[in-house]
Amino acid sequence: MSDTDDGGGQELGITESKAHKPGEWYAEVVQKAELADYAPMGGFIVTRPRGYAIWERIKDHLDGWFKSSGVQNSYFPMFIPESYLEREKDIVEGFDPEVAWVSEAGHEELEERLAVRPTSESIITPFIARWVRSHRDLPMRLNQWCSVVRWEATDTKPFFRTKEFLWQEGHTAHADEDGAWTETMARLGQYERLYEEVMAIPGLTGRKPEHDKFPGAHTTTTIEALMPDGKSVQAGTSHYLGTSFAEAFDITYADVDEAERTAHTTSWGLSWRAMGALIMTHSDDQGLVLPPALAPEQVVIVPIWQEDTEDEVLEYSADLAADLDDEFRVHLDDRDERNPGFKYNEWELKGVPLRIEIGPNEVADGEVTMVHRPDGESEVADRDAAVDAVGEALDTVYAKLYAAAEATLEENIREAHGRDEILGTLGQHGGYVRTGWCGDEGCETEIKDQIAAEIVMLPLDRDEAPVHDTCGVCGEPAADTAYFAKNY
Amino acid sequence: MSDTDDGGGQELGITESKAHKPGEWYAEVVQKAELADYAPMGGFIVTRPRGYAIWERIKDHLDGWFKSSGVQNSYFPMFIPESYLEREKDIVEGFDPEVAWVSEAGHEELEERLAVRPTSESIITPFIARWVRSHRDLPMRLNQWCSVVRWEATDTKPFFRTKEFLWQEGHTAHADEDGAWTETMARLGQYERLYEEVMAIPGLTGRKPEHDKFPGAHTTTTIEALMPDGKSVQAGTSHYLGTSFAEAFDITYADVDEAERTAHTTSWGLSWRAMGALIMTHSDDQGLVLPPALAPEQVVIVPIWQEDTEDEVLEYSADLAADLDDEFRVHLDDRDERNPGFKYNEWELKGVPLRIEIGPNEVADGEVTMVHRPDGESEVADRDAAVDAVGEALDTVYAKLYAAAEATLEENIREAHGRDEILGTLGQHGGYVRTGWCGDEGCETEIKDQIAAEIVMLPLDRDEAPVHDTCGVCGEPAADTAYFAKNY
Numbered sequence A, B: 001m002s003d004t005d006d007g008g009g010q011e012l013g014i015t016e017s018k019a020h021k022p023g024e025w026y027a028e029v030v031q032k033a034e035l036a037d038y039a040p041m042g043g044f045i046v047t048r049p050r051g052y053a054i055w056e057r058i059k060d061h062l063d064g065w066f067k068s069s070g071v072q073n074s075y076f077p078m079f080i081p082e083s084y085l086e087r088e089k090d091i092v093e094g095f096d097p098e099v100a101w102v103s104e105a106g107h108e109e110l111e112e113r114l115a116v117r118p119t120s121e122s123i124i125t126p127f128i129a130r131w132v133r134s135h136r137d138l139p140m141r142l143n144q145w146c147s148v149v150r151w152e153a154t155d156t157k158p159f160f161r162t163k164e165f166l167w168q169e170g171h172t173a174h175a176d177e178d179g180a181w182t183e184t185m186a187r188l189g190q191y192e193r194l195y196e197e198v199m200a201i202p203g204l205t206g207r208k209p210e211h212d213k214f215p216g217a218h219t220t221t222t223i224e225a226l227m228p229d230g231k232s233v234q235a236g237t238s239h240y241l242g243t244s245f246a247e248a249f250d251i252t253y254a255d256v257d258e259a260e261r262t263a264h265t266t267s268w269g270l271s272w273r274a275m276g277a278l279i280m281t282h283s284d285d286q287g288l289v290l291p292p293a294l295a296p297e298q299v300v301i302v303p304i305w306q307e308d309t310e311d312e313v314l315e316y317s318a319d320l321a322a323d324l325d326d327e328f329r330v331h332l333d334d335r336d337e338r339n340p341g342f343k344y345n346e347w348e349l350k351g352v353p354l355r356i357e358i359g360p361n362e363v364a365d366g367e368v369t370m371v372h373r374p375d376g377e378s379e380v381a382d383r384d385a386a387v388d389a390v391g392e393a394l395d396t397v398y399a400k401l402y403a404a405a406e407a408t409l410e411e412n413i414r415e416a417h418g419r420d421e422i423l424g425t426l427g428q429h430g431g432y433v434r435t436g437w438c439g440d441e442g443c444e445t446e447i448k449d450q451i452a453a454e455i456v457m458l459p460l461d462r463d464e465a466p467v468h469d470t471c472g473v474c475g476e477p478a479a480d481t482a483y484f485a486k487n488y
């Protein structure tokens, strides 16, 4: 416990290196920046206020976009009767989620076991079927923000691998394929926008190979982000489900001509893995780094005073804080018992994008000194223009984060052809390797068995010509371009 | 299913009477106004978009007040290990919640059963203990919005009695009794404000008798609301827990003088029962009635046209909708296939507070006709002044709802003394009966056994002189004023 103590200066900082021990470093950042803690049960975490505040902002952005594009929030039970899940198993081969079962409740054995929802298609789809009668009820777009449980037995990695995780799941029904496809791509586009505009991470969008689709889906699209350790993270997926779920659960509607037709459905979800990707992408050996849109505090003001300058420095700082408060989330750190150096370290650890230092010089010159969290660059602005200057500095911080992530991504998409070259490139650099692919799962298996990398995506456009004429693994004619990568 | 069909006119309206069959009427309003539906498992409901939108607005109001008074949101696991619950059982006599247990997961038997959280004191308190070191960490105020499960075997009544329900639970730690008491009362005050300002329901605040406190609490305070059927609903409680939880879970801190002291804690929660109370209080035989602050649509514009007036009426209506849109949630119902009468009924059923009718006369006179949902009163305003007029009309609708609920409450607090008078008054009128009480649970039991009413609260002020010198049931000296009522 003493390692989470933010009262003792020595234990405050990050001791692991991002470059050399990314796993340990990540765990340390999460704990010391007070984002999460480990729960008593393996695989579960406690999301602390500073972590939850980031998730809330991710949620607010997406939720606003969802609502303004016709999505309605709702809430379905956290339990799903076993027979409902079985029904889904019948439809969709390969659906056998590792679920947690409730079989006793209220001191009695239940007649039917209840699964804690691993995802909610099997309970939401029958209700959509019940509520949709006519073409006028379509499109129907439901979403819920909730937690789901998947009992995968792996090491806990906060936000990346936990048995319970927070997410949103959207489920929609449409009159035809066109409507459902547009929906699928619109949600993928909103995930991409979240990554780029809010999280300052360029995402790669694509579709999953046939053998890795969501069971029952016609097409699974994905947004992948490259982590600094060279692995790919999938935090959001958007599925065009065709009519498979609608047929199984009987979502039919009376069309304009009174004919009964079957709806086309979609589902799409983004989990708190996005938060894991965020933390891992931008943070450094000083701790957390956050883009301004998601930071609990966007600006921290640290006054620097001696006994004889205390009053003027504190007054100037408080006045500045009040000025900035309308437009930004500002914190004035006027604690008496800590020195400025300690404060700098603490707020760097916690990821505040912009620090403003106010000492007697700033007061005398009518200025403010601003320091960018990502690279420590400092700039001076006139006190009178502080509001605009802070806005610009925050935009600059965002731009720096995005540019760095973009450069990393661009450097780490490589082409390779031939089994040895693919393995060699992945082994040496990580990142994405693009190659031709015949479409046979066996060719993925060959790479996977050697280096634990898989095909994380294919291009969205099915008609795009493959990067090579032949499969990079077997040499047969290529049908697609495959992106191989290790992943989380 | 055909009873939820809003496509067929005949089935649309409410058929049950609020006065004569309040239970059936309530269930019908909930379903036909599309607030909720019944899940396949008894005791569970599906919260539909129109219902969830009300809950989201309740949540947004409270959450804003919480945040601006120092509360931080967080998220704790939905499961609690059995040993953690047992630990709470040891501390607090009488804590034996009816929980749902997960004992198998991922195709294996678990070593320790996990309870689906019935409330989270037993998992949140140990973490507060871990995070609190010094007086500088206090007060610590955590809250989570989540669902909880209590396996009570009763008939399902959406939002009132469900095995899974949505709520918020706040958990705080303070340096001393004073801080914790202030917190307890501040949260109760915010619940009261929610009821009054947002839900248009006057609440009664009080404390629970000793034998009905939250197990382990020093004092349980409650907000009670009177339903039109004469029963009381408790939707929010705020507990001052003293040091019992802090001692059991070891929440100690180093004070300014470096001495180790024990914290005082509180917890407080409000569930979607508040929504049940809202629906039941204001709605009528035409359907749902909502206060403007919570209505998904605050204003519906219904254009009334003949073929020759269609263009001018629709244009005038669309222009009005655009004008109102900045300040209000407005819906223009310009459906071609429905007549105005059908639309009136539908929006009355769905609880839109204000209807604006626009026909050729309104266009010709440059006016708008506004109809108040609660009583059908109509008023005419100048088109040019429509934005202000709508704001005032919505305020009036709120005031009407509040006044009606207040009158009902005032009429239904009666004094009685003596077993027969208490039983007679409760039997004849329902509502609250105030009487002297000796403090003995047996005196409550006597009434409860006869008429299923209990002491729902005592005055908040422990020093307030009892309404009678002697106990209304046994005649011994009275220690308190008791409020007897039937309840949900």
Ligand SMILES: [Zn+2]
Residues within 6 Å of the ligand: A437, A438, A439, A440, A443, A471, A472, A473, A474, A475, A476
């Ligand atoms: Zn191949």
Ligand SMILES: [Zn+2]
Residues within 6 Å of the ligand: B437, B438, B439, B440, B443, B471, B472, B473, B474, B475, B476
């Ligand atoms: Zn008595």
